[in-house]
Amino acid sequence: DIEMTQSPDSLAVSPGERATINCKSSQSVFSSSSDKNFLAWYQQKPGQPPKLLIYWASTRESGVPDRFSGSGSGTDFTLTISSLQAEDVAVYYCQQYYTIPRTFGQGTKLEIK
Amino acid sequence: EVQLLESGGGLVQPGGSLRLSCAASGFTFSDYAMSWVRQAPGKGLEWVSVISGSGDSTQYADSVKGRFTISRDNSKNTLYLQMNSLRVEDTALYYCAKEGCTSIRCYCNCWGQGTLATVSS
Numbered sequence: 001d002i003e004m005t006q007s008p009d010s011l012a013v014s015p016g017e018r019a020t021i022n023c024k025s026s027q028s029v030f031s032s033s034s035d036k037n038f039l040a041w042y043q044q045k046p047g048q049p050p051k052l053l054i055y056w057a058s059t060r061e062s063g064v065p066d067r068f069s070g071s072g073s074g075t076d077f078t079l080t081i082s083s084l085q086a087e088d089v090a091v092y093y094c095q096q097y098y099t100i101p102r103t104f105g106q107g108t109k110l111e112i113k
Numbered sequence: 114e115v116q117l118l119e120s121g122g123g124l125v126q127p128g129g130s131l132r133l134s135c136a137a138s139g140f141t142f143s144d145y146a147m148s149w150v151r152q153a154p155g156k157g158l159e160w161v162s163v164i165s166g167s168g169d170s171t172q173y174a175d176s177v178k179g180r181f182t183i184s185r186d187n188s189k190n191t192l193y194l195q196m197n198s199l200r201v202e203d204t205a206l207y208y209c210a211k212e213g214c215t216s217i218r219c220y221c222n223c224w225g226q227g228t229l230a231t232v233s234s
């Protein structure tokens with residue numbers, strides 16, 4: 001199984017500041033045949049289901065604010081929120097869908113400082 | 114608008130069974146793979162199972178393989194998860210999720226609100 005490890009486990013950022021969450025996979029999730037990284041980012045607010053933010057490591061889902069961006073390739077990935085808003089308080093998960101079983105990171109709890 | 118409505122959760126004793134359902138609307142159901150993902154109380158997300166749009170391909174997490182069966186009825190736009198030989202550690206909120214692609218090698222781009230399955234004596 002591919003293990004996904006996120007860092008940090010929790011993060012407190014001031015409004016308007018940048019937030020950065022890292023995700024590392026134990027094996028590459030890049031497919032040379034499709035030239036894609038099979039990596040997604042989800043946001044889960046309290047009492048709500050997860051919401052897709054980013055797929056193929058860097059493609060923003062429709063309707064997601066452009067302050068959210070994804071980057072990285074192979075085994076190292078980053079979710080960046082360029083200017084934190086109060087409504088961004090949530091737990092963020094990365095997930096690989098390169099192989100079965102699909103695996104999630106442990107989650108990063110983002111709070112307002 | 115895509116809508117996914119799970120049902121069928123409840124309290125069951127260890128060793129018992131539950132059948133979860135997910136009624137889908139707002140998209141061509143048979144065109145997309147569908148998944149189940151669960152979340153134990155206060156814990157992270159755990160992928161459980163996926164089924165292709167036609168229903169002819171399925172995959173499972175090792176933790177549920179041989180005990181859970183995913184299926185779909187494309188004529189009823191409904192996804193199912195038959196859960197047998199339930200264990201205390203299967204207690205979780207079970208989410209139904211629509212895949213963003215036709216293949217089963219994809220991300221989940223829409224999630225239901227979840228149905229809670231509690232396994233306890």
